[in-house]
Amino acid sequence: MSIFKRKTGEEQPYWPVGSYKMRLPILHYKLETPELIQGMVLFTAGLSMIEIMTNVMGISYEAALTITILNQFLMLIPSTFGVPFVAGFITALIPIILVFLGGYDPGPEAIQAVIAVQLVLSLIFLIFGITGLGERIVTNLPASLKGGILIGAGIAAIMTEIEPGGRLSESPVAIIVGGILCLFTMFSMYFKKISQKSRIIQFIASYGIMPSIIIAIIVGWSIGEYPAPQIEWGITKPSFEAVWEISPFVIGFPGIEMFITAVPTAILAYVIAYGDIVVGDKIVQRANESRKDEKIKYSLSHVHTLTFLRNLLNGLFAPHPGMAGPIFTAGTASVAERYTFGRKAMDSIYSGTNTMLIAFSVGIFILPLVTFFRPFLPLALSITLILTGYLCITIGMQQIKTEAEMGVAGVMAIVLAVYGAAPALITGIVLYFTIQRKSLKKEKFVEREEEEDRENVS
Template structure:
């Protein structure tokens, strides 16, 4: 791939233009494009198209308008790297089941679009407010562990239940999606495949393409067994219908009233908490790769800049393409594979911004390639199913890792079940109630004799330690 105009000296930060809280970087000027990420993007851009069935089903959009929505999303995906965020951005994927549960109250049509606009405006406002005030980490760290874990577990359950339930995508296409899921899980999470990657270069070469191998295998099997039709490939340039899209925006159908904000508030809060977990995951992935393997580059993972960039994207969506996936800080699977390849040194990847910035830039161009779009169009359910299954698994793992004590796990699991079956408002309500009843320590305040016993124990402990302190 072509080299960039500006070069980085070893041990310095990748060149940028300073603009307030942002560090502006442009391809070919501040970083070069990376071949491996470009190849991944030519297949995984279909994940962006995978939102189309949801937009059609839950918002009532025609295909042409939904396709135009995805172009707005693809443009917005370029913003974070442009502003200096070293992640591949994505959706708030784990929040999608919660969003769908909220929208299902209205049915497809203008009210569902208004409900989504309200949620997306609130999510944008949270990100922007916390990014400007720099309060994000302080506020989120005060949320009880059990509630954070409960949101993750509930989102994970909802994601998996939506795929494996009767009538779900796995039930409709069990052979292709089932095999693809097994391949994807084995390559991403298996300890034995991790050893194969370390031992054999071919396994390492396959692994760096993330979910692409599983997608391609699923497509071949799906066509072979008749679960999916042979694609009708057309040639030319994709032409999204932006004029039709305008008929499904708040500027035309009207902006949401206060009742939509009230009804969607709990969902917006839950979505932000999930997204903040994504910020932590992305920061950990990039910083570990940078500090452990790449002393030649300083990487700035400023949480406030991540919040501002994510807030801007959500606001753009709210006004010009309300999106069921919302705008999240990270596409975890791709960010992980880019970070892993980044560890291999400057010859493998000159800068982390090159790897992260290449993916959606090439993905945007792939959206205009009609042969690619028409080839992958029949297989959108595969990419959607893989995305949700992997997301559900990761949410469950992170949720149980977050809950460190049995009582926290109990509260989190109970909250998670309610959230997955009845929505974010009921889930958060049950989580807060159980946290207060089961985790808060009221006993010493309500029973003076207990407080006296506790005080006596502290005095006894002090008396036991005092001779030791004097002796030392």
């Protein structure tokens, strides 16, 4: 129960902090048991980023785990100050970041590269949020370039797994089983059909990617592809000293050249993140329309400024390769879906959103869970990238319609997957103006000719 009660048809109670709306557990919203349970499982998805931090960025496991802990707490900022999204990282950016980091040696150089992208991205969120430029730029971005970015990210994600010496060659059975199960439970029409008839299958589906990871772990462990975990009991102890040692205040801030190099990757990150914001806004709008007992009011400008703050804090104190994204779409959709069942099911959209995020932060301190998953972090990352690759390619292909758009997007995607953000953006823009613009003019000319012919006939 919460101390402050909401009257029917009004907003959930809050304390005004400037233009922001601060809500605290117990005071302004109750903790929801289903989201608490779900969050205690789903927090483990964030552990997969540890594999990138240790192997690609070259930092210790202790520092990577502490960064993950800090990131989970920073994810609470938007929902605490009025944004009804479950925050996350920018999943579709992960393969692009991996390509970007391929040009840097693990260690201080790779860490500085992540810091550069995160600080540039924070500045983009701040400027675009205050000015409103973000909506105009992303809305007017040609569909072929949007498609190229997403398809390229998808190709990069799949390539990371299947390339010679990749994780697939090291544990093929577990990754194939986990990947197929993940795609089946997330996208299969047959699975959706049977889930409508069975509450047990609906319950399994509500946990998204985690059931597939658990089964893949069991398979990989049983056939010897992964060692048995060394489970430790107690509470996870963060190593703030280890994180401070890799902060820009110790290893040094990136140079101007590195910041310039980071700009294209940060731009792609924003384009992807803005698409996530649009999806989240639609999810919440649909939920808002289903209930008359609560008015959900929030500002997309606040989404931007709070995401700016998270990226700034991450970049300065806890560089995270997934960046700070505005929304964990699967978590937000899960909360919004249960919200539609009425006030008895979920008191407020904020009680569901905040409870799930609080569970993320609590779950990561359960040391037996964290140590159980430690040997399987490469597997969790592989399944995450397979899912990300499939989603990116699917959504990217939905963006493009004409033959010219297909060509521009396809070539841009390949360049992005192989060479990274800057060459891909240049390639996409050049191809758009040399190929697609001509085809658009030709289409207009043909339409004008057809219109003149109709007038002559009449």
